[in-house]
Amino acid sequence: MTRPPSSPLTGQGAVLRPVSGGGREPLTALQAALAAEHAAVYGYGVVGARVDDGRRAEAREAFAAHRARRDTLIRAVRDLAAAPVAAAPGYALPFPVPDAASAVRLAAHLEDRVAGACADLVRAARGPLRTEAAAALREAAVRSARWRGGGVAFPGLAERSAATGPPAGE
Incomplete structure (x- = not known):
């Protein structure tokens, strides 16, 4: 199955990367x-299996x-009369x-990637969809900061947050 070029999934299986x-x-x-x-749901299965007991509840919540x-x-x-992109059977x-x-690094990485995709949706959408995307961006940024132990200056905007260092795991 091929992915559209705009998808954040690339490579063997699928790897989250910033959507620019x-x-x-x-x-x-x-x-x-x-x-x-889809990729974050898969990734949190890995996080939950490897994270310490003290953070397992946080992984379940995420x-x-x-x-x-x-x-x-x-x-x-579906409300836009389109077929939703399907989850891949596995992700690298x-x-x-x-x-x-x-x-823990993977969890922060997943949240950074979701924040990037949500930031693009905020830029593209209007009305309630934009409001929902902004809420999703905020939630991903908060979860990323919790996993990382600190935030980045511009969550979801790779071109702005590069000055603060690379996302976790890169």
């Missing part, structure tokens, strides 16, 4: 955000939040995740 560029059509940005949520957001985005795509992780420390 404003000026997207709302449906294209919506599909990219949905693809990022997993549930991404599943709920994914379902909301599926409905939004951006780096090895053999232990709890790398699981």
